[in-house]
Structures are given as C-alpha cells and as structure tokens.
Amino acid sequence: MSPHSDSSHGPDGTGRIGPGPGLGEGLPGGGRPRAAAPPYVLTEDTPVYVISVAAELSGLHPQTLRQYDRLGLVSPDRTAGRGRRYSARDIQQLREVQRLSQDEGINLAGIKRIIELENQVAALQSRVAELVDALEGAAATLQQREAAVHASYRRDLVPYQQVQQSSALVVWRPKR
Secondary structure, eight states, rough: OOOTTTOOSTTTTTSSSSSSOOOOOOSSSGGOOOSSOSSSOOOOOOOOOHHHHHHHHOOOOOOOHHHHHTTSSSOOEEEHHOOOOOHHHHHHHHHHHHHHHEEEEEEOHHHHHHHHHHHHHHHHHHHHHHHHHHHHHHHHHHHHHHHHHHHHOOHHHHHHHOOOOOOOOOOOOOOO
16 A cells, blocks of 8 residues: 555645645635635735845945934834834835935935935825815715705796897877
C-alpha cells in the first residue's frame, strides 16, 4: 500500500490538514464560503509600515523620518506602544518633501507651509463637493414639490386670461 492511498492522513482522515470542507466542497458551484467583509480594509491611508520599511521605501534615513515627524512635515500614526506606522500616503509625502528640499531648494519651513496650504485646499474642495451635493439634493426636492403641486391642479377648470383693453376711442351714435 502506498502512503498516498492511506486514508488516515490528517485529523479528519481525508489527507487534508485543517478544519472544514476543502476547496470546492460544501457549496453549490464548488466555491468556498465567503466572509461578509474583512475585519479591516487596506487603503492608501492605512498605517502599515514601520519606520525602517518606510525609510527604505522613501529612500531616506530613519533619523530623517523622525526629524520630519518632530517638525510636523509627515506625522505618521502611532501604535499603542508609541511606535510609528506609516501609510502609503505618508511615504508619498516623504518623497515629495525630499523632492521639494533637494530639487527645488525649499527649506523645511517653506515645505511645511506648502503642505498646510495643500491640505487646506483639499479640505475646501471636499467642502465644496459636499455643498454642491446638498444644493443638488435641495433642487431635486424643490422640483418634486413643484411637480406635486402641478399634479394637484383640477383639470376641469380653464385658466382665466385677462382681456387686454385697447385705448381706441369708439363713438356710438344712436340711429334716428
């Protein structure tokens, strides 16, 4: 008997290790059950990189990243133990700070002001988008109310139009 024909491999006797049905078993269509949603969503703003990895990805020294954090140029999230965690957006911002400093010759105070202004512009653009959405919603509500009023008109009445009087003088003379 070969080792592959022994059905006693694994805790369930199937040769698989681990709980539950195998791939393609237990569901119509042969797929695995899918979770409703992952417990977290990995986005561009998710803090995942420790300082050494962020330094490697940005091409900077870890001490430079600490200095930028102290100056408020790029402030990563912190863990419960106060460790820095950088997101992909933080790494892009580190690269931009380095580019502005090295290629454009802007000092760190100027770079900080540029970042503040860019953040302010982004916040204002977001607020404008919110206001546009609110305005469009109010206009749609107004149109619906107007349509409801027009739908409530009685159809058996004829609108009255005022006859325009002319200023011509008409003389009437009785016949004799």
